Amino acid sequence: MTCFGIAFSILLAFLLFAASGLYDVAASRMHWRLTREFLSFGLRRAVATHSRDISAPKLEDMNLIVLGAGHFEDGCAPCHGAPGRPRNPIAERMLPNPPHLAAVVSSWSPEELFWIVKNGLKYTGMPAWAATSRDDDVWSVVAFLRKLPETSPDRYRLLATAGTGRSNQIIDLGAASPESDDLANCTRCHGRSDLGSALVPRLAGQPQSYLEQSFHDFTSGLRQSGVMQPIAATLDAKTLRAISAYFSKLEPSRAKAPMAEDGAIGRGREIATRGVAETNVPACRICHSETASPNVPRLDGQYALYIEEQLRLWRGGLRRQSGNATAMRIIASRLSEAQAKDVAAYFENMTRFQPSPPLAKR
Ligand code: HEC
Ligand code: HEC
Numbered sequence: 178m179t180c181f182g183i184a185f186s187i188l189l190a191f192l193l194f195a196a197s198g199l200y201d202v203a204a205s206r207m208h209w210r211l212t213r214e215f216l217s218f219g220l221r222r223a224v225a226t227h228s229r230d231i232s233a234p235k236l237e238d239m240n241l242i243v244l245g246a247g248h249f250e251d252g253c254a255p256c257h258g259a260p261g262r263p264r265n266p267i268a269e270r271m272l273p274n275p276p277h278l279a280a281v282v283s284s285w286s287p288e289e290l291f292w293i294v295k296n297g298l299k300y301t302g303m304p305a306w307a308a309t310s311r312d313d314d315v316w317s318v319v320a321f322l323r324k325l326p327e328t329s330p331d332r333y334r335l336l337a338t339a340g341t342g343r344s345n346q347i348i349d350l351g352a353a354s355p356e357s358d359d360l361a362n363c364t365r366c367h368g369r370s371d372l373g374s375a376l377v378p379r380l381a382g383q384p385q386s387y388l389e390q391s392f393h394d395f396t397s398g399l400r401q402s403g404v405m406q407p408i409a410a411t412l413d414a415k416t417l418r419a420i421s422a423y424f425s426k427l428e429p430s431r432a433k434a435p436m437a438e439d440g441a442i443g444r445g446r447e448i449a450t451r452g453v454a455e456t457n458v459p460a461c462r463i464c465h466s467e468t469a470s471p472n473v474p475r476l477d478g479q480y481a482l483y484i485e486e487q488l489r490l491w492r493g494g495l496r497r498q499s500g501n502a503t504a505m506r507i508i509a510s511r512l513s514e515a516q517a518k519d520v521a522a523y524f525e526n527m528t529r530f531q532p533s534p535p536l537a538k539r
């Protein structure tokens with residue numbers, strides 16, 4: 178028999194076996210040990226090969242770690258469990274079942290973890306990242322995963338749920354309302370006064386219509402974020418309106434901004450109030466002032482790191498391309514990294530709602 182004949186017979190045998198329906202697809206019965214070891218070997222080799230060209234950024238930053246922990250609570254713990262919390266019995270009956278990650282993460286390099294979290298694992302139930310363009314989100318999860326083995330249950334609660342346990346944090350939305358549980362979830366990440374991540378924007382005092390618009394942009398996918406898109410998808414219109422109204426009426430944060438680099442605030446003020454003539458950048462204050470249209474976010478008192486990150490997303494074409502954001506994409510592409518840093522430091526150091534200074538004459 179020729180080689181072709183042998184290959185054809187093997188293929189036919191496989192087809193007949195599949196067609197017979199004899200293979201047991203029940204997840205209630207474990208794989209044989211040999212099958213399990215073969216699959217696990219193949220998986221490790223595939224991850225190692227595919228993550229070869231990735232190189233990790235600095236991951237020691239608390240802003241990344243806290244954001245990663247916040248997402249872990251919603252996006253990973255329901256399957257993998259968390260420090261001090263066993264896995265859900267339903268997830269335990271998956272085949273293969275999602276392991277307690279604290280016990281396994283140190284066997285993977287940061288680059289391999291990045292690859293797994295971004296791409297997911299075919300045929301296992303491990304999902305890919307919800308926003309494929311947002312590698313920066315994925316790195317925040319990797320930054321947290323690396324800390325997981327040494328994270329005690331108390332420390333985990335502090336990082337991921339602001340130490341409260343999310344659902345017993347009662348927040349008054351006027352009267353006791355069904356929305357308050359959703360809102361308690363928002364405050365785990367937004368508006369923390371203790372261990373907030375500067376990558377999570379402050380929402381207090383933002384115009385209600387900007388907040389609602391942002392949500393529609395996350396749900397429609399115009400604005401991509403692996404952290405916010407899954408959260409936005411779970412809220413109905415009524416809840417969204419109530420929560421947006423709540424944040425828009427809150428007193429803006431008066432927390433002191435961290436020290437900016439020497440001269441940065443002055444240089445940033447020039448850009449914000451005069452623009453940059455050489456590169457045709459308009460003064461930010463034309464639009465970002467307290468008298469601005471309700472579709473323009475306030476930047477005063479916003480985290481500098483968040484402002485820089487959003488400008489970077491626009492430069493890379495990763496924030497929405499239509500409507501209100503068209504101007505911002507062009508403006509961001511005309512700012513250098515250094516100018517973006519300066520203007521962000523200026524805005525972070527302004528107290529929100531203090532009358533913005535008049536635009537300087539050119
Ligand atoms: C729907 C359930 C589910 C969710 C949600 C989920 N995973 Fe998984 N995960 C799995 C399954 C199933 C596996 C495969 C286990 C195997 O092959 O042994 C897995 C495997 C992994 C692995 C490889 C572990 C190993 O050594 O085998 C890592 C790392 C991982 N997940 C991280 C995450 C992170 C981080 C998140 C959240 C961003 C997450 N997972 C969300 C189900 C899930
Ligand atoms: C796990 C942390 C986390 C939780 C929980 C969370 N957010 Fe966010 N939120 C973020 C991050 C990170 C961003 C920035 C997204 C980006 O990079 O575009 C964001 C952005 C936003 C924005 C856009 C703000 C702006 O200035 O453009 C709004 C509005 C928002 N979140 C509302 C909410 C609401 C309402 C809830 C509760 C239902 C919530 N978020 C829960 C992390 C979180």
Ligand code: HEC
Pocket residue numbers: 378390448449458459460461462463464465472473474476483484485487488497501502504505508512520
């Ligand atoms: C022509 C009006 C206009 C000018 C000028 C302008 N912006 Fe904007 N900016 C907007 C609008 C509108 C949005 C909201 C975009 C959206 O809905 O996604 C925005 C959003 C932003 C955001 C995102 C804030 C958030 O909460 O997510 C940042 C950061 C920003 N602008 C920075 C700047 C900087 C820095 C300058 C000056 C160099 C500037 N903008 C000049 C109109 C403007």
